[in-house]
Amino acid sequence: MSIDQAPCNAGEKLPNKWLFRLWRAALMRLKQAWREQENEKIREKVERVPSLIRPMKLSVDVLLRSERHLTKNPKNSLERIRLIQHYCLYRKTDVEAARRLSHHVKAFVANNPLDENIPLLPVNSGEAELYEAVQNIWLGHIERDPGNLEILKAASMFYAWRDPALSAMIGKRVVELSPSQKEDIIRHCLGVMGTVETDIEYATNAYEALLLAYHKKTLSPRRRFEILMQLPEYAYKLGRFDDTIKYAGELLKEVEELPADSLQYGSNFHRACLWIARVLFERGDIKRAKQWFIWSVKTRPSLYLCTAGPDLYLAEQFVLAGERQIVINYLTHASLFWNEGILFDWIDQLKEGKKPDFSAYLI
Known part of the structure; x- marks a missing residue:
């Protein structure tokens, strides 16, 4: 997908606001029922x-x-x-x-x-x-029992935050012993990539092994999609910006093939657009970064977005760069699916020239 080309639904007119409100109310009821069910399980x-x-x-x-x-x-x-x-x-x-x-x-x-x-x-x-x-x-x-994969995986999990480099080293041993086990352990270790900065070599090897798994023809479509959802983020964290755009584009193509009522649509569309926007922002292409930034919130509501809200990392970067109006537009679009009072407080603060505290919503 070209980064000059808008995603399928980004150029569409937004539905009437009351339709969004009905959709949001239904999702809120679904969220409440789901939360009660999960609390009961817990x-x-x-x-x-x-x-x-x-x-x-x-x-x-x-x-x-x-x-x-x-x-x-x-x-x-x-x-x-x-x-x-x-x-x-x-x-x-x-x-x-x-x-x-x-x-x-x-x-x-x-x-x-x-x-x-x-x-x-x-x-x-x-x-x-x-x-x-x-x-x-x-x-x-x-x-x-040096070949016991379960022991090695347990040890890797134990040291994930206590000693990230040791956790990564043990995880790498699992991959070496059993390539069939690599996806789970790699996803675990890359999931804590923010703390495994002491072992960039391992993270790079793990990312490349994950790519090999992703491109296997024998991989099931569901498993392939699960990996694809993670690839833009992992590529971005490793500084592979071309890969970030490539796999974010592939994710958008996959998302556009999903049924209209799929719970996977909204949040994945949102994230894919934002990863492209981040790369463009890093490269200084502010105009196109703004386009993808806004496109990311022109999506169908999803349970995740209605609950957790939009990612505000790039919003904060735009504020720091003095681009307040684009953030106001972003938050205004987000208000159609994320009805939180703090959102409107942020809009007021931006209009007054203040810097909102987005720290709890940075991904």
Whole structure:
């Protein structure tokens, strides 16, 4: 797709405002029903499985019973989580609680390395002794079974924010061992690319491997579309602006083939146009950057856009460049699907010559 050519629906007249309001109201009801359903699922899960992010105080009897139980059944992850929750409450005020917490964290990694709660364990590099001990346990798992892909993926997830470079290195090993596993691990590692800036070489290799997967003829259309949705962003973060425009254009073509009521349409159209606009802005082509910027909000409403609103990263850049009117136009179009009071406050601030705070809506 040429960047001089408007996307299919960008030049169309906007429907009557009342139609948009009806459409938005229907989406709001759908969003509320979906949110209630998701909250119910979360409540059920929370009641069934204890989470490491919810501290829990245990009575003395329960505490002793759990400790005795784990002596006989060291792989019982639910009991171990309860004890970790309890000791987290007192780790800073009780030396014995801190010691027991350290013991149970190490035991959890040793006995349950594949548990879904592994990434949430209270381990950070500030506690050098515990951090080193846990790292040695992971190394032990890997040395005992160096070809175990599940262990390697779990270790990569564990270190994703604790040590991004180590996480990337382990993820790369997964790709080397099993090319069939590469898509999931690459998408995981690229998903935290913002923190994996210390290993640009890995990110580049991962991006290129993802491209190979994308161009495979055997890849299912659904999987191919999932990867395509990510490619413009990853290319932009690596500074490959020609690739950004290329894959954003391909994404627009795919989006235009979707059914009119597809939930994938609105947000993907919005993002694809914005990635092209960002590249044009970076290259100093402000006129065309403005066109794509406005086209990005001339899209059908989607559940995501009606909930989270439009991306405002480029809006902030335009404000800093003194281009206030284009941002006012952008927000005015966005008000057709994103009915938030703060949006109109921003428009007023821009008209008054002030700089709105977009920080919570930058992607």
